[in-house]
Amino acid sequence: MxxxxxxxxxxxxxxxxxxxxxxxxxxxxxxxxxxxxxxxxxxxxxxxxxxxxxxxxxxxxxxxxxxxxxxxxxxxxxxxxxxxxxxxxxxxxxxxxxxxxxxxxxxxxTETMTLARLRRLGKSPDYGMPATRQQARALLKAGYQIRNGKRWKRPAPRWIVENLKSGQAGLILAQLEGHTKKQSWKIAxxxxxxxxxxxxxxxxxxxxxxxxxxxxxx
Incomplete structure (x- = not known):
């Protein structure tokens, strides 16, 4: 265009x-x-x-x-x-x-946005930053648990923010929800x-x- x-x-x-x-x-x-x-x-x-x-x-x-x-x-x-x-x-x-x-x-x-295009525009997310509270809520809603000795438990949102990076939280959420990370998406x-x-x-x-x-x- x-x-x-x-x-x-x-x-x-x-x-x-x-x-x-x-x-x-x-x-x-x-x-x-x-x-x-x-x-x-x-x-x-x-x-x-x-x-x-x-x-x-x-x-x-x-x-x-x-x-x-x-x-x-x-x-x-x-x-x-x-x-x-x-x-x-x-x-x-x-x-x-x-x-x-x-x-x-x-x-x-309708605009097609890709991860590569976001990077060229300088808008790609910083995956090394701590996980956000929004990611923590999404993970818990998807059933995320951590090992506590021999058992598994549901962590507090604060634990997720303090112990997971943004990129890690995104990958775990994608696995829990059974889909791969989108490489492109449409924006109207x-x-x-x-x-x-x-x-x-x-x-x-x-x-x-x-x-x-x-x-x-x-």
Whole structure:
């Protein structure tokens, strides 16, 4: 899946005089105009991502898991002009993985997450950390016991947290529940406007940048 395009026919957003002025510009100035206009469009898109808002001002659809950290927080920083010519400018991301994540959220697709992908994103769990209380509860619910001399007993949640690592607890739980650890899983993503702008926003930016380009000494 490719990155969500910010696609406008700029000629349709200019008045008749501005169209003639645009057509009269040499290729170097048209290139400069598109570059400056794209960078100006980048600013409100970065702000929207920080504010967790769609183009129409509505809030992003929340995560299923209640986390305080903002969604897509790293995408705005990497947003840049990725391709530029006298006739076209593309606003997006150079990193293919980031670009794909943006597209999945933009279109509300089902995302396939893998352990390898989590590691590349720097989000893989630290299996050397102590087991969590959530893991302890899950283990006890699955029937986890420890040896006490010749007998077996149900440990306290505190014992699990203090004596098992997160990775160990995960493996034991998988064995008790009779399944292997998932290597990939599906995440349903609601549509969120990662990249976009209204026609009025684009029109205003284009008109301003066009006049600046026409009045520039070179």
């Amino acid at each position: 490719t990155a969500p395009p910010l696609d406008f026919d700029i000629r349709g957003l200019l008045n008749a005089q501005e169209k003639l002025q645009l057509l009269a510009l040499p290729a170097s100035k048209r290139r400069r105009l598109l570059n400056n206009a794209s960078k100006r469009l980048r600013t409100p898109n970065r702000k929207r991502i920080r504010d967790q808002r769609n183009v129409d001002g509505s809030a992003y659809a929340p995560r299923k898991a209640r986390r305080k950290r903002k969604m897509l927080s790293g995408l705005g920083k990497g947003l840049q002009v990725t391709r530029l010519s006298a006739d076209q400018a593309v606003l997006g991301w150079q990193n293919r993985l980031v670009s794909r994540i943006a597209a999945e959220h933009q279109h509300g697709q 993503l609601p549509a969120r406007d990662v990249l976009g702008a209204t026609a009025d926003q684009v029109r205003e930016i284009l008109s301003t940048v066009l006049q600046q380009t026409l009045n520039a000494p070179r």
